[in-house]
Amino acid sequence: MWDIMKTIREINQRIKDGDAVVVTAAEMTAIVRENGAKQAAEEIDVVTTGTFGAMCSSGAFLNFGHSDPPIKMSRTYLNGVEAYSGLAAVDAYLGATQPNRNPDIGLEYGGSHVIEDLIRGNEIELIAEAYGTDCYPLTEIKTQITLESINEAVMVNPRNCYQNYSSATNSTDETLYTYMGTLLPNMGNVSYSSAGELSPLLNDPYFQTIGTGSRIFLCGAQGYIIGEGTQFATEVERKNGVPVSTAGTLMLRGNMKEMHSDYVRGATMPKYGSTLYVGAGIPIPILNEELAQRTAISDEEITCRIVDYGVPRRSKPIVREANYHELKSGVIELNGVEVPTSPLSSQKKALEIALKLKEWIDKGEFLLTVPVEKLPSKGRTVKPLEIQKPRILVKDLKGEALILAHPTDAISEVARKMVQNSINHLPVVDEGNKLLGIVTSWDVANAVAHGKNKLTDVMTKKVIIAREEEPVDVIARRIDKNKISGLPVIDSDNRVKGMVTAEDISRLIGGD
Amino acid sequence: MKAWLTFSPNIVSKPIISNLVKNYDITFNILRADITPKGGKMLIEISGTQQKQAIDFMGKEGIHLNPINKVVKKDEEKCIDCGACISLCPVEAIKPAEDWTIEVDDLKCIGCSFCTNSCPTRAIRVME
Known part of the structure; x- marks a missing residue:
């Protein structure tokens, strides 16, 4: 254990006397690097942190x-x-x-x-x-x-200030609109959301000073931590003491009548939804050498996973790990290619908030509190929601006889197959049943109208497909999003196994 | 100089741009183009010693030229300097300054609207 060098009560007395030494988490990194943690702990009383990010789990109790x-x-x-x-x-x-x-x-x-x-x-x-x-x-x-x-307006946010958060990229060939912003196709960009070394919960990663009752900066007002946030976890992989993925969260409360519009903003993540940019800053009292060391953490020492949002599942594949110094540089290498990065939270506002909190403390307008109970620092994991009904995969759909077209087929032959089987789509395949394209009844009509005889001239070559192992719900969303009526099912060797149509899926959903 | 060119339907089949480049000493960059048989618009950047003559030529050929001073405009009140736009810009016209103020370089901007459509606070606008 580290020796306690000072108490919160002593720090508060120095704040009242105007003698407290307060620095931001960014300044603390340089101070400890220069003078070492022991000297820093003797000299510095409070380190201020800040973040200004999109925090969906926010809201307000209104009493009219x-x-x-x-x-x-x-x-x-x-x-x-x-x-x-x-x-x-x-x-x-x-x-x-x-x-x-x-x-x-x-x-x-x-x-x-x-x-x-x-x-x-x-x-x-x-x-x-x-x-x-x-x-x-x-x-x-x-x-x-x-x-x-x-009468009253109280902001109560069930989950704010994620301790760390995975960055996002997108391996698919279409643009995705997510809560991490717009993700360009083929890993065209990376979006990260943490404020890194300024972020509140990365500066006290084991919650040695933070807990229920901690007074904080919230959207320009003095607010409080009222407990751990939802989806709170402690049992996660750590590097340099800080989690490399989502872990701790906070539940926050503040009086909206005391808030300022400089530090809170309504926003919309395009085609995803509205979200609130919340400005939060937490003061960390430097009670001992360990806390001086923890608050000195730099962007280089904070690792973050970059995950693929192209896979719309609970657990997304990790593309690589990176530190915030790399992410903030503007480009990062993914599979040998330099990819531009974007922050999603405002680094500028994060610093403004840390500085504002420092100013309040310097002026004696903000005193620290001793938490009633510290946040849990171990034994917490996040439980998933298991859907009791077995998940239906594409391969579970009852397939009908597989009807295919080949590139050499005459248009009239394709038309005959469609009419005979009462179908509107026909996958076009090569000798090995590998997908080359898709032809619809509309394409056939188009061919006849324009006197085209070759199937390859009218078929669609860029085909939206379903894989056998994908859940049917994901396919329903794909059909809807692309405004199509059916798509071929492909196995892991890109061989066509069948067709799944909007009708198949609505029958399945309607049959519940 | 950047300008919007408006093509009426009766001139879309003429090789005007090709003649322009052949006959005048100008540098010509097409930033955006949307031209169909029904007419259309093109955003260009033009420079060179014969710029004025080139513009007169386009006028005679029936292209309406509308010079623009600004391609893109950032609303300082609305912008929260989050930077969501940075990695979406195909021409690296959006960069953070030292203090993470998000800066848009109007000279580089080609008005593609990727940033406009993805801005969480709708703070960037492409000028038409």
Whole structure:
């Protein structure tokens, strides 16, 4: 064990006296490198951290106050975004990712945007519906509210500030729109989300000072950690003491009426959903030499996995590991190719937040707290959700007789096969049954209309396929996304095994 | 100079751009082009000693030329300097400064809109 060199109470006294020495986590890295951890621990009292990232698991409890006559709100809409109202009469929880109920607006203005507008002081339209009771007779309300006018607005975020987070890339040949941003095809880019050496939970990786009741910077206000966040884990691979993947998380609370729009922002990840950029900063008291060493961690010493989002499964393949110094350099090598990288969280804002927190402490406006209970530092894993119904794979679908076309087939022959078998698609294969293309009844009509006789001139060569081992649900999404009606099933040797159509899948889903 | 060229349907079959490059001492770069039998638009960058004569020639041939000062515009209020756009830019026109302020180089920008469509706060706009 490391000797305790000072207590939080002593640090708070120095803050009050204006004598506390406060530095940011980035500055601490250089200080320890120069003077060593022992001297740094003697000289430095507090290290401030910061992050400004997209944190979907965020939201706000709103208490609108009671109207006269009163209403027991069972549904509430704020600028068209529904807030969950299955609470007492005028309480609601507005989630950051809730889309707008107007489908034309949808993801472009969701719960996170309402939160930002409230914090900016903008007027919000409140529509409330109710079934009416003896004590709450009103059945509907339509009015304008502001953050100031409503009774209370408390941000409560179930999961913020992931300790570390895997970076994303995409091996498929189509662009993917994810919560990690837009991922270009063929590993065209890499997106990372952590603030690295400034990130709060990477600076106290075993939660020696952080816990329930820790006072923090939250969106420009003084907020609190109210416990570990959801999906909290400790049993993960670590390098230099810090997890190389997702691990610790925080549940945070703050009074929205004290927040500032500089440090919170509603956003939309294109074709994914709305999300809230949350600014959070945590002060780490330097109570001993070990904490000085931990807070000195640099981008080079923090490892992060780069995973392939081209595989839409719970466990995604790891492409490689990289440190944040490499990721922040702007390019990283993937399979011998230099690939550009993007941060998803604002590195600039992260530093601004660490500096703002430092300023508060320097001015004596922010005192540290002793946590009521530290966050768990061992024994925690994340349980998956097992779907009890057995998962149906493409190969489990009952296949019908395999009907194929060959590149030398005459158009008339292809037309005959389609009509005889009442089918609309025909995979075109070579001698070894390897897929060359696909031809549809429309292609045949097109060939006839333009006097084309060769099948290879009208077939589609870039074919969207299904693999035997893929779950049917993934194929349903693929059919939907590509607006196609069927696709060939391919085995691991690229041989055609059959066709799966939208009808096959809807029959399966409808048959449940 | 960057400019949008507008082609009317009656001139899309003429080899105007080819003649332009052949007859005048100019450097000509096509940044974007969307031309169909129904007409279309092309974003170009043009420079050289005979730039003015070249522009006059295009005017005579029926191309409407609309010079632009800015291809792309970043809304400083909306931008949170997250940098999601950086790796999407095909011409490396978006780079972080030393302090991680996201900077867009208008001279490099070809107006492809990849960044516009992927900006979480809709802070970048391509000027039409």
